[in-house]
Amino acid sequence: MTLVTSFRVGRLQCHALEGGRQRLDGGAMFGVVPKPLWEKRIPADDRNRIPLGLRCLLVEHEAGPVLVDTGIGNKESDKFRQIYGVENAGTKGPTQLEDALAEAGCKPADVKFVINSHLHFDHAGGNTFVEDGPTDRRTGEPDRLSVRPSVRLSFPNATYAVQKGELDFARHTNERTAASYLAPNFEPVSAVDRWNLLEGDGEVLPGISVIRTPGHVPHHQCIMVRDGGETACFLADLVPTSAHVPLPWIMGYDLEPLVTFETKRRVLGQAAAEGWILVFEHDPERALGRVVQDGKSFAYQALDTR
């Protein structure tokens, strides 16, 4: 199976990278949409969970490779991985993301910039990784008792970018938001002073910019790639799957769903008018697509039908 879907935006070579899978409650993923409607789009398992991708974006930029979001990483417990149905084991590195990067011809040490849409564990978990401790000489198993495993940056030569407000938000959680923000995903980046903290919309590199897209969380951002009159948008959790293109199909996880609604109306309106390529981070099948106006709402369109 290929882990890479490549496409071009003007002169910029881009790759959608399959970082693995997770499973989340279908009802929570579709908010107020009734199950008979959403299960036609993505069927649920016997625990009412639906399969979701952990897709990232790699842009080959003249300043160096730029990686957008980093999946779940390898730091979580077996219990956590079972609850969220995480399948992201790697053969060339800590996770499948490193395998996908290799398929795209990129080593973790090459990555020059990491941009996080936000700091939820399924978007920033792969910012860091845990190294196995030494092996027990008798059993050949990792010797977990004698050495505390150390968390390291997955991309040791990269600058990491996120909205300043999002880092503040991740550090000051309440009972509703705490489960999604795990400090080992972002504090090691702070510890080595590797954050480029963004404030609002703006260019990160020539051709790569961010737009604030609040709703899911207050400082969520989408990542824009623009060159030669073409535009691609990494939607992240603004529109996690192609099933979430219709305006009222909004996740129950979103902290401010009515804000998401207005953000979607604005962003998808521009995407439809300008024919943007859209990258769906969590869609289990469709990495890319476009949207077209559909009455007052929007509909998904496959990329090659334009």
Ligand SMILES: [Zn+2]
């Ligand atoms: Zn999220």
